[in-house]
Amino acid sequence: MREGPDIARIASLVGDPARANMLSALMGGTALTASELALEAGVSLPTASSHLSKLMEGGLLTLASQGRHRYYGLAGPQVAGMIEAITGVAAAVGPQRVRPGPRDAAMRVARVCYDHLAGEQxxxxxxxxxxxxxxLRDDEEIQLGPSADSHFAAIGIDVHTKARRPVCRACLDWSVRRSHLAGTLGAAILDKILAEKWARREKDSRAVIFSPIGKQAFEKTFLA
Amino acid sequence: MREGPDIARIASLVGDPARANMLSALMGGTALTASELALEAGVSLPTASSHLSKLMEGGLLTLASQGRHRYYGLAGPQVAGMIEAITGVAAAVGPQRVRPGPRDAAMRVARVCYDHLAGEQxxxxxxxxxxxxxxLRDDEEIQLGPSADSHFAAIGIDVHTKARRPVCRACLDWSVRRSHLAGTLGAAILDKILAEKWARREKDSRAVIFSPIGKQAFEKTFLA
DNA sequence: AGGATGCTTCGATGAGGAACGAACTATGCG
DNA sequence: CGCATAGTTCGTTCCTCATCGAAGCATCCT
Structure with missing residues (x-):
């Protein structure tokens, strides 16, 4: 028997779906807060907090406290490399994508991805x-175009924020295999969709359900 | 949220101690049978079989049937690379080696490693x-010396076997970080130790406990 | 054929751990 | 100071899954 490094301990940390989602989210490279990670993983805040403690204890995460915000990030490139390796095997092995179910269909159409909208829409x-x-998009880099300012102002969205986060970011949408819009602009758009009641979030799910009227309004505003 | 490859599924496969031990054992590159892996993991044969099914279903293993033997091996270099990556993180993170407990002390002294003796002894x-x-040892290669034949014959061990397995093999001992003797000779020596009742296996453990008299006999025979 | 060995399946048991709500602590804002 | 927001801790519930013994297949040996 092998008395080596405790590989089962590390692997089992990654082996929980909620924790795996958190780690995947952190693969983006930017540190996130507990509540952001809770959303990402689709669990409640207490549950997320518990998972984060375990990941910290396991040495997979680092923690940077800034005031009342606590930013969690991957502990280093070695950890990132491990996640990559696991993801690679999962992708190679995983063309067994069974994902039916009524709620999942709705999720493919539109869902929340952290703080912005994801899915086909x-x-x-x-x-x-x-x-x-x-x-203006250049691969994964997204910039505001010349008309962005007025375009979004007309909808009631101010693209000038002084947040740490970038205004625009591409976020890979796994259900479609293409990118959608993240960043503060993506978040603002989701806010508007919900504020206007064009759609509602389904309870206990990340699915976003558009009302018939809301869908028209959304398409007129953003898909015209 | 991420709808990507199911990384939690793969990681949780590795996240069970028994399965992790099996995979580590297979990192040697040679395929092993279910019973060998059961010993390696320290579980019963049915349990091992169940784990192997899961690893197969997860695509981490390949199976080669030869008569009534079924040899399990890693599915490929990508899987091996993933195990390496996880092991690396575990080793980097793991200088939290807490391993007290009465039984663990005994394990460091002497224990069963598959079919041969491991530990300080x-x-x-x-x-x-x-x-x-x-x-005669050259790094990890171990050969019988000229006097081996008569030396072991005197103890009642025949070093001439026609088994597939090599007679001598070096096996890295993680508790000491140095090699011990595996192969059919290593197995024969463990057999003799138990047959002569110099030591007994502790129930539900891989620990091997020498009796005071047995210890003397062992040391006289092999450490003289 | 009959027995031995290697391995899997079945069924029952038990323990670990994932989940959440409620309550508690800490930081920031007015 | 008091209220709101961000996080953690606690306690409970529940379910998955690891485990083993017994029994069932499959293959080899004689």
């Missing part, structure tokens, strides 16, 4: 914004 | 056999 929206040159 | 034995040139 979100991918279509980004496509359209780029096609109209409201946004 | 086993490492000392290999050292001594090499020093006396009964065995």
């Amino acid at each position: 979100a991918v279509a929206m980004l496509d359209r914004l780029v096609a109209r040159q409201v946004l | 086993a490492v000392a034995m290999l050292d001594r056999l090499v020093a006396r040139q009964v065995l």
Whole structure:
């Protein structure tokens, strides 16, 4: 028997779906707060906090406290490399994607991804914004176009924020295999969708359900 | 949220101690049978079989049937690379080696490693056999020396076997970080130790407990 | 054929741990 | 100071899954 490094301990940390989602989210490289990670993983805040403690104790995460915010990040490139390796095996082995169920269909259409919209609707929206040159996209880099300012101001969204986070970011949408819009702009758009009651979040799910009228309004505003 | 490859599924496969031990054992590159892996993992045969099914279903293993033997091996270099990556993180993070407990102390002294002896006693034995040139060692390669035949015959061990397995093999002992003797010779020596009742296996453990008299006999025979 | 060995399946048991709500602590804002 | 927001801790519930013994297949040996 092997008395080596405790590989089962590390692997089992990654082996929980909630923790795996958190780690995947952190693979983006930017540190996130507990509540952001809770959303990402689809669990409650207490549950997320418990998972984060375990990941910290396991040495997979680092913690940077800034005031009342606590930013969790991957502990280092070695950890990131491990996640990559596991993801690679999962992808190679995983063309057994069984994902039916009524709620999952809704999730593919539209869902919350951290603080912005994901799914087919979100991918279509980004496509359209780029096609109209409201946004300028160069691979994964997304910039505001010249008309962005007025375009979004007309909808009631101020693109000038002084937050740490970038205004625009591409976020890979795994259900569609294409990118959708993240960043503060993505978040603002989701806020508007919910504030206008064009759609509602389904309880205990990340699915976002558009009402018939809301869907029209959304398409008129963003897919025109 | 991420709808990507199911990394939690793969990681949780590795996250069970029994399965992790099996995978570590297979990192040697040679395929092993279910019963060998059961010993390696320290579980019963049914339990091992169940784990192997899961690893197969997860795509981490390949299976080669040869008659009534079924040899399990790692599915490929990508899987091996993943195990390496996890092991690396575990080793980097793991200088929290807390391993007290009465039974664990006994395990460090002597324990069963698959079918041969491991632990401090086993490492000392290999050292001594090499020093006396009964065995000739070149790094991880171990050959029988000229006097090996008569030396082991005197103890009642026939070193001439026609098994597939090599007679001598070096096996890295993680508790001591040095090698001990595996292979059919290592197995024969463990058999003799137990047959002569120099030591007994502790129930539900891989620990091997020498009796005071047995210890003397062992040391006279192999450490003289 | 009959027995031995290698391995899997079945069924029952038990323990670990994931989940959440409620309550508690800490930081920031007015 | 008091209220709101961000996080953690506690206690409970529940379910998955690891484990083993017994029994069932499959293969080899004689």
